[in-house]
Amino acid sequence: MMKRIREFLQAALLIGFGCAALAAQPGDDVIFRALNDEMQRSMALQLEGLDKPYFIQYDVADTTTHHVSASYGALSSSGRSRGRVLHSMLRVGSHQLDNSNFTNPRGGGRSGLSASAELPTDDDYNVLRQAVWRTTDWQYKEAVETLAQKRAYLKDRSGEDRPPDFVKGEPVSILKERVSLVFNQSAWEEYARLISARFRDIPHIQSADVSLVAGVENRYVINSEGSRTLQGNTETLLRVTVQAQADDGERFSDALSYYAPTPDQLPKSTDVIADINKLADRLAATMRAPFLEDYTGPVLFDGLASAQLFRQLLARGIIAQPDPVGMQRRGAAGAEDLEGRLGKRMLPQTFQIYDDPREAKFQDTFLAGHYRYDDEGIEAQRVNIVVDGKLEGMVMSRTPTKLSSKSNGHGRRGGNEAPRSAVGCLYIESTKAESPENLKKQLLEAADAEGLKFGLRVTGLASRAGGVGGRGGRGGRGGGSARVVGDPVSIYKVYVADGREEPVRGCEFNSVDVQSLRKILAAGSVRTVQNSVIGTTPSSSIIAPAILIGEVELSRIKQEVEKKPILEAPHARKSP
Numbered sequence: 074m075m076k077r078i079r080e081f082l083q084a085a086l087l088i089g090f091g092c093a094a095l096a097a098q099p100g101d102d103v104i105f106r107a108l109n110d111e112m113q114r115s116m117a118l119q120l121e122g123l124d125k126p127y128f129i130q131y132d133v134a135d136t137t138t139h140h141v142s143a144s145y146g147a148l149s150s151s152g153r154s155r156g157r158v159l160h161s162m163l164r165v166g167s168h169q170l171d172n173s174n175f176t177n178p179r180g181g182g183r184s185g186l187s188a189s190a191e192l193p194t195d196d197d198y199n200v201l202r203q204a205v206w207r208t209t210d211w212q213y214k215e216a217v218e219t220l221a222q223k224r225a226y227l228k229d230r231s232g233e234d235r236p237p238d239f240v241k242g243e244p245v246s247i248l249k250e251r252v253s254l255v256f257n258q259s260a261w262e263e264y265a266r267l268i269s270a271r272f273r274d275i276p277h278i279q280s281a282d283v284s285l286v287a288g289v290e291n292r293y294v295i296n297s298e299g300s301r302t303l304q305g306n307t308e309t310l311l312r313v314t315v316q317a318q319a320d321d322g323e324r325f326s327d328a329l330s331y332y333a334p335t336p337d338q339l340p341k342s343t344d345v346i347a348d349i350n351k352l353a354d355r356l357a358a359t360m361r362a363p364f365l366e367d368y369t370g371p372v373l374f375d376g377l378a379s380a381q382l383f384r385q386l387l388a389r390g391i392i393a394q395p396d397p398v399g400m401q402r403r404g405a406a407g408a409e410d411l412e413g414r415l416g417k418r419m420l421p422q423t424f425q426i427y428d429d430p431r432e433a434k435f436q437d438t439f440l441a442g443h444y445r446y447d448d449e450g451i452e453a454q455r456v457n458i459v460v461d462g463k464l465e466g467m468v469m470s471r472t473p474t475k476l477s478s479k480s481n482g483h484g485r486r487g488g489n490e491a492p493r494s495a496v497g498c499l500y501i502e503s504t505k506a507e508s509p510e511n512l513k514k515q516l517l518e519a520a521d522a523e524g525l526k527f528g529l530r531v532t533g534l535a536s537r538a539g540g541v542g543g544r545g546g547r548g549g550r551g552g553g554s555a556r557v558v559g560d561p562v563s564i565y566k567v568y569v570a571d572g573r574e575e576p577v578r579g580c581e582f583n584s585v586d587v588q589s590l591r592k593i594l595a596a597g598s599v600r601t602v603q604n605s606v607i608g609t610t611p612s613s614s615i616i617a618p619a620i621l622i623g624e625v626e627l628s629r630i631k632q633e634v635e636k637k638p639i640l641e642a643p644h645a646r647k648s649p
Contacts, residue, residue, distance in 0.1 A: 102303075104133055104157075107201035108295045115163075115209045116297055123217045124165040128239065130296035131205065132160040132448065132486065133192065138288040139256045144281060145644060146270030151262050157192035159205060162491045163212040164239060165220050170227075171238045172219040173491070174472070176399040177226070185215025187491035223398055236395060236473040240480065244299030245450045252305030254289040256336075261285060267342050268313065268349070275353045276645030277360060279638075281315045287336055300450040308441070309336045310606055313349060319360040322635055323579060327356055327533075327562060332604045333439050355563060358576045364629050365529075365564065365577040371519035371594070372625040373512060373530045373567075380603035380617040381534040383501055385558050386587050387411075387426075388615065391458050392494040393467035393477045411464060411587070412476055418462045420590045423505040426459035428468050428483070430497030435616050440498050441604035442614035448492040449484035456481045458499070470494040488609030495610065501617040503596035509619070515595050516621055517569050527566040529627070530574065535559035558585045560630070583626035595621045 108131045119125045135157045142149040163185060164171045173186045190208045193200050265283045272281035287309040294302040313329040329348050333339050340348075374382050390411035411419075420426075430453045433443045446452055449471050456466050469477050470484030470493050484492040507515065513530075520528035536559050560581045565574040597619035606612045 102293075103196040103198050104135070104201065104293050105295065105301070105303075107198050107205060108133065108293065111202050111205040111209065112295060112297060114206075115213070118209070118213045120214075120217060124220060126163055126165050126213065126216075126297070127167060127171070128162075128164040128297055129209070130162040130294065130449075132162075133293040134158050134160070135194075135291040135293070136288055137254050138286060139254075139258065139261075140287075141258070141261050141265045141285045143262070143265035143269040143283045145273050146266050148262055148266060149282070151258060153256070153258070155194050157194055159190045159192050159208060160486060160489065161188045161190070161205070161208050161212060162186060163188075163209065163216050165213070165216045166238075168239045168241060169237045170220075170224070172216040172223065173238050174395050174397045175219060175223040175226075176397040177219075177222055184219045185212045185217075186219075187489060188212045189489040226399055235398070236475050236478065238395075238472070240471050240473055240478065242298055242300070242450060242471055242480070244296075245302065245446070245452075246300070247302040247304060247446055247450075249304045251291050251303070252289050252307060254287070254307065256287060261287075261336065264342055268345050271346050271349050272315070273644050275349075276641070277357050278315045278317050278353060279642055281313070284312050284314070285336075286310050294448070294450060296450070302446065302450060304446070307334050308606075309333050309339060311339055311345070313345070313352075315352065315356065317356050317360060319578075324635075325356060325359060325578075326535075327352055330604070332441050332606060334433075338439070355576075359563060359578050362576040362578045365566075365580040365627060366629050368529065368580070368627045369624065370523050370525050371516055371528045371621060371623055372627075373516045373528065373619060373621045375512075375530050375597075375619045376532050376601050377603055378531045378534050378561075378563075379597075379619050380601050380615040382558065382585075382620075383499070383617045384603060384605070384613075384615045385534070386585075386590065387458075388496050388499065388613065390587060391428075391464075391467050391499075392496065393469050393474045394494060395472055395474045412467055412474060414464050415467070415476060417464060418591070419464050419587065420459060420462045421503075421593050422462040423503045423596070424459055424462050424501070424593070425457075425504065426499065426501050427455055427457045428497055428499050429453075429455040430482075431455070432498065435498075435500075435600070435602055435614075438602040439604075440602065440614040440616075441606045441612040442496065442498040444485075444497065447480075447482050447484045448486040449480065451480045451482040451484060453482040453497065456483070468494050468496055485611040487611045490609075496613045496615075497611075498614045498616065501615070502600070503618060505596070506598035506618060507595050508598055512595055512597050512619055512621055513567065513572065516567060517572065519594060519621070519623060520567075521569045525569065527568045527575075529625075530565045530567050531561045531563070532565070533562035535562055557587075558582050561627075579630050580627045581630050583628055585625060589622055589625065592623045593620050594623045 112129055115129055116126055138154045141151045172184050188208050190204055192204050265285055269283040272278055289307045291305045311331040315327050317325045331339050430442055430444050456468055458466050467477055468483035469481045471480045483494050485495040486492045516528040565576050567574050600616050600618045603615045
């Protein structure tokens with residue numbers, strides 16, 4: 074995922090463009106020449122008595138981004154940005170022991186492993202080299218200091234044998250055509266206005282924003298092993314966010330997101346407005362709904378909620394990461410580290426899970442986690458994560474762990490950090506898939522067997538980092554650590570007697586963690602895609618079926634809430 078675009082997504086969001094192409098080769102491209110020449114010089118860096126670099130990688134993201142935002146039919150912002158950012162990785166020492174994977178217990182300092190700097194957008198060879206030189210010089214000084222501290226720390230410590238800090242890679246040459254961007258700013262401004270104007274007629278929504286970002290990135294990667302790559306990529310994201318408040322003061326948030334490589338592949342404005350109507354109706358029903366008191370019983374995670382659940386329970390745990398030197402004890406919370414469970418059953422035997430970033434679409438949905446080569450120049454591979462219910466694999470970068478030693482093409486850069494293991498496109502499936510009708514039937518049968526009048530169906534979850542209506546980040550009942558799974562955004566009672574559904578609200582999960590996946594009773598035949606493109610983590614996609622978990626505990630949220638505004642919003646007031 075393009076870092077520059079994702080930075081924009083944290084503030085406003087998205088849309089559109091067409092592409093043209095220009096050929097570029099290392100010999101005649103000024104960026105390649107500047108990076109290559111400065112790398113040759115930098116490999117000879119050496120302070121007296123200290124190590125020389127054994128590996129350097131320069132990664133330049135050359136981006137153009139357009140953004141448009143609108144609210145209630147009026148344009149909020151519109152503009153274009155252009156930038157070049159250098160991401161540099163420098164390692165001193167050796168593959169066995171270098172300046173990475175070290176947490177100094179005494180604090181202070183940075184490793185020098187990764188750094189970033191703005192580059193000029195003019196194709197000036199000397200000025201480009203100047204910026205690369207300044208960054209590399211600083212990095213080298215930090216790197217040798219960190220390695221000295223790491224060696225001193227290890228000298229007086231006993232511990233298990235450590236894996237190497239880095240593994241060698243084969244040089245690759247991937248030279249694609251540069252991609253350019255044509256964006257009709259006025260047309261997409263009108264698109265955003267038209268969509269956002271729909272909220273003028275929805276009085277129960279207090280605030281609504283339409284954001285659109287479209288961008289192109291030409292990515293240059295060069296390293297001291299001989300790899301040279303140039304790849305172009307485009308992407309577009311449209312996001313509609315809304316907030317509302319019930320009469321008793323409880324706040325609600327919801328959103329619609331649309332991801333596509335180019336804006337012409339986004340839905341028509343009429344289709345987006347139809348989705349807004351459904352969202353508004355769903356939100357209105359939730360605002361009027363009664364609170365859900367304590368519940369223990371079967372829960373059907375349907376549609377988007379299932380993909381969100383697997384993301385929150387599995388996506389971080391299946392990322393292979395080494396234990397940094399200097400960290401006295403690593404205790405993962407919830408599902409943060411699953412490598413120790415390799416070979417053990419985690420789900421029913423019918424479940425198969427794999428990560429494969431090579432396909433750009435699943436059925437008719439574009440996948441944000443798609444790529445062909447990772448940020449370390451390794452070709453993307455399919456990785457079997459869960460086979461017949463057992464954890465059999467992890468996604469890997471070129472940084473080995475005690476149990477995993479070889480990259481499988483999942484080393485990806487997030488933010489300004491050096492590439493590390495990350496999920497691409499995670500597919501979840503069951504060899505015994507049920508139709509939506511059968512899943513609902515099994516939910517009711519499971520509830521009836523427990524002597525319950527209803528089961529629960531959840532169709533949306535809040536992010537683990539940010540909850541619904543400002544409730545995100547709450548700890549447990551005692552105000553302790555953050556919860557593993559976000560609160561339900563939309564949840565329904567499904568009555569055993571007649572199958573009717575009734576929305577409820579104001580509840581949270583008490584005890585959902587990775588162990589809950591062993592309690593899955595059934596999985597659906599229809600799979601839903603959840604794309605994640607916001608934040609400092611690499612973009613990714615989760616493709617998952619609905620799942621029925623036999624026992625889940627929920628309870629009513631106990632919290633203080635603000636009163637509703639004294640006056641209604643202007644768009645909600647009746648004309649005199």
